[in-house]
Amino acid sequence: MPMSSRLVPVARLSDLRESRARRVVVEDHEIVLWNIGGRVFATTNVCSHQHVAALHEGILEGLTISCPMHGWTYSLETGIAVRGDGRIRVYTVTVTGNDVFVEIPETTS
Numbered sequence: 001m002p003m004s005s006r007l008v009p010v011a012r013l014s015d016l017r018e019s020r021a022r023r024v025v026v027e028d029h030e031i032v033l034w035n036i037g038g039r040v041f042a043t044t045n046v047c048s049h050q051h052v053a054a055l056h057e058g059i060l061e062g063l064t065i066s067c068p069m070h071g072w073t074y075s076l077e078t079g080i081a082v083r084g085d086g087r088i089r090v091y092t093v094t095v096t097g098n099d100v101f102v103e104i105p106e107t108t109s
C-alpha cells in the first residue's frame with residue numbers, strides 16, 4: 001500500500017533563528033525545526049533512548065543534535081545515532097519563499 005503524506009505549514013523562515021531549536025506540534029507529531037546555516041531540518045523532539053521529549057534542549061554540533069539527558073547524538077539529516085543507538089524520526093522539509101512546510105505521513109490505513 002503506498003504511503004501518502006501532506007505538507008503542513010509549521011513556521012515562517014524569518015522566525016527561525018540560526019542554530020536555535022523551534023518546537024512545533026502538528027497533531028500527534030512533536031517536531032523540532034533547526035535552522036543551520038540557512039538549511040532547515042525537522043526532527044522529532046523525542047529521543048530514542050528513553051523516549052524523553054528533550055531534543056529541543058539539546059546541544060547542536062555541526063549537523064548533529066545531542067540529547068541533554070544522556071548524550072545520545074543524532075544526525076539531523078538522517079536521524080541515525082552517531083553516539084548511542086538507533087535513530088530518531090526526521091521529517092522532510094520544504095521551504096517556499098518564507099513559508100516552512102513539513103511532510104506529515106498520513107496515518108489512516
Ligand code: FES
Pocket residue numbers: 047048049050051052067068069070071072
Ligand atoms: S533520553 Fe536521550 S540520551 Fe537518554
